[in-house]
Amino acid sequence: MNLNNIRIVLVNTSHPGNIGSAARAMKTMGLTRLYLVGPHEFPSHKADEMASGAVDILKNAVVTETLDEAIADCGLVIGTSARSRTIPWPMLTPRECGEKSAQESNVHQVAVIFGREQSGLTNEELHRCHFHIQIPSNPEYSSLNLAAAVQVIAYELRVASEMPSAFEWDYRFANEKEMEGFYLHLEKVLVALDFLKPEAPRQLMTRLRRLFNRARLDEMEMNILRGILGAVEKKMK
Amino acid sequence: MNLNNIRIVLVNTSHPGNIGSAARAMKTMGLTRLYLVGPHEFPSHKADEMASGAVDILKNAVVTETLDEAIADCGLVIGTSARSRTIPWPMLTPRECGEKSAQESNVHQVAVIFGREQSGLTNEELHRCHFHIQIPSNPEYSSLNLAAAVQVIAYELRVASEMPSAFEWDYRFANEKEMEGFYLHLEKVLVALDFLKPEAPRQLMTRLRRLFNRARLDEMEMNILRGILGAVEKKMK
Numbered sequence: 001m002n003l004n005n006i007r008i009v010l011v012n013t014s015h016p017g018n019i020g021s022a023a024r025a026m027k028t029m030g031l032t033r034l035y036l037v038g039p040h041e042f043p044s045h046k047a048d049e050m051a052s053g054a055v056d057i058l059k060n061a062v063v064t065e066t067l068d069e070a071i072a073d074c075g076l077v078i079g080t081s082a083r084s085r086t087i088p089w090p091m092l093t094p095r096e097c098g099e100k101s102a103q104e105s106n107v108h109q110v111a112v113i114f115g116r117e118q119s120g121l122t123n124e125e126l127h128r129c130h131f132h133i134q135i136p137s138n139p140e141y142s143s144l145n146l147a148a149a150v151q152v153i154a155y156e157l158r159v160a161s162e163m164p165s166a167f168e169w170d171y172r173f174a175n176e177k178e179m180e181g182f183y184l185h186l187e188k189v190l191v192a193l194d195f196l197k198p199e200a201p202r203q204l205m206t207r208l209r210r211l212f213n214r215a216r217l218d219e220m221e222m223n224i225l226r227g228i229l230g231a232v233e234k235k236m237k
Numbered sequence: 238m239n240l241n242n243i244r245i246v247l248v249n250t251s252h253p254g255n256i257g258s259a260a261r262a263m264k265t266m267g268l269t270r271l272y273l274v275g276p277h278e279f280p281s282h283k284a285d286e287m288a289s290g291a292v293d294i295l296k297n298a299v300v301t302e303t304l305d306e307a308i309a310d311c312g313l314v315i316g317t318s319a320r321s322r323t324i325p326w327p328m329l330t331p332r333e334c335g336e337k338s339a340q341e342s343n344v345h346q347v348a349v350i351f352g353r354e355q356s357g358l359t360n361e362e363l364h365r366c367h368f369h370i371q372i373p374s375n376p377e378y379s380s381l382n383l384a385a386a387v388q389v390i391a392y393e394l395r396v397a398s399e400m401p402s403a404f405e406w407d408y409r410f411a412n413e414k415e416m417e418g419f420y421l422h423l424e425k426v427l428v429a430l431d432f433l434k435p436e437a438p439r440q441l442m443t444r445l446r447r448l449f450n451r452a453r454l455d456e457m458e459m460n461i462l463r464g465i466l467g468a469v470e471k472k473m474k
Contacts, residue, residue, distance in 0.1 A: 024380075024382070024385075025385060027375060027378045028374050028375055028378060028379060028380060028381045028385065029373075029374060029375060030374075030375035052380070053378055053380060054378065093396075094392075095396070135392070136266075136392070136395050136396055136399060137265050137266060137267075137395065138264060138265055138266060138267035138395075141264045141265060141290055141291065142265060143261075143265060143289070143290060144265045144388075145261070147385075148261075148262060148265065148384075148385070148388045151381075151385045151388050151389060152388060152389065152392045155331075155372070155373070155389045155392075158373050158374065158375075159330075159332070159373055162373060
């Protein structure tokens with residue numbers, strides 16, 4: 001397992017103190033790579049103060065404007081989710097998240113995404129993920145703060161990192177950028193086929209995203225699917 | 238599993254804010270019973286503030302002067318320890334701590350003890366425990382704060398509470414008060430036997446504590462051992 005291939009992505013964090021506490025939680029478990037998507041206030045004294053001995057994590061944090069930029073090169077993307085969604089998505093427990101990330105961090109970049117303090121991740125953001133995790137909690141009081149949630153996930157990543165791993169695959173998995181390219185291509189072709197009606201898209205693309213994100217396309221499979229889409233386009237010309 | 242039979246014991250906490258954060262961490266995972274041994278400042282506004290929606294845990298917290306009072310009725314006592322000790326003690330991972338507590342909380346009271354922010358638990362306090370837990374961490378930066386440590390342990394307790402349990406035993410286990418009575422009796426007899434020299438006790442009692450705490454005496458075994466000690470005393474008279 002390579003903890004350096006695992007990044008924690010915080011989306012639109014309101015309170016800089018939470019960014020600092022999250023950095024501290026990460027460092028206690030040996031995680032180093034922090035991505036901040038549109039933080040409200042960063043860098044910040046309050047963040048440095050809460051980070052305590054983990055200011056190096058803040059110093060090296062990557063700040064991006066969009067989630068896309070933060071996960072473009074990742075082969076495994078996991079999003080934390082407090083509530084169940086209209087369309088059920090493949091779920092991992094934090095433990096499974098640790099194990100899966102442990103295995104796959106040898107082969108590609110892994111991102112675990114945490115949403116806004118009040119409202120979490122949007123549906124659109126969650127649909128970018130291969131898996132969702134829900135941290136088990138008291139149904140009557142489930143308000144883990146951001147740093148506490150990062151602590152639990154980072155802890156499971158560390159535990160998994162200390163276990164032997166045996167994940168092998170013949171082709172590398174497609175990364176997020178390739179997947180997004182594929183979805184754009186797929187959508188274009190489906191529209192051209194009059195199968196997807198832009199004025200009434202319903203949940204079609206969401207369901208297709210769920211399918212292919214769940215399947216985890218490797219490079220070879222991706223090439224095959226793109227080839228099919230290209231062949232369809234050629235035929236229609 | 239009965240989460241109501243599991244208590245979190247904080248020893249000599251310096252900062253009331255940490256007590257509040259620990260209460261919040263407990264409540265998110267469904268734990269309710271907080272014991273505070275000689276807190277520096279409690280009750281406290283800062284504690285209430287950090288507890289957020291978990292002030293009920295603080296309201297119901299039991300404050301004691303000594304660790305003894307906080308764990309006297311417990312059949313399983315687990316202490317958190319940051320460093321390894323001169324005499325190695327049976328260790329649990331946080332996960333094993335969750336599983337063991339889950340099993341045994343059906344039969345008796347369980348305590349998980351957290352030490353002072355700076356210095357943890359003393360050796361004497363640690364020797365009162367059946368097991369020690371060490372939270373896996375980055376060897377170069379292992380400074381989990383108190384609430385973060387409580388969060389990780391509480392999380393493992395919750396995960397274990399959601400799993401089926403199959404722990405059965407014919408007699409109830411001796412509680413801490415009975416164990417202390419036994420150790421006092423044992424020590425008295427060993428001194429009377431000139432086996433234990435009060436002026437040079439070495440690690441004898443510590444090693445015996447480790448042995449019997451590891452074995453986990455049940456009520457029947459306790460009666461037998463006390464019977465043997467009594468028989469020895471009678472013989473010497």
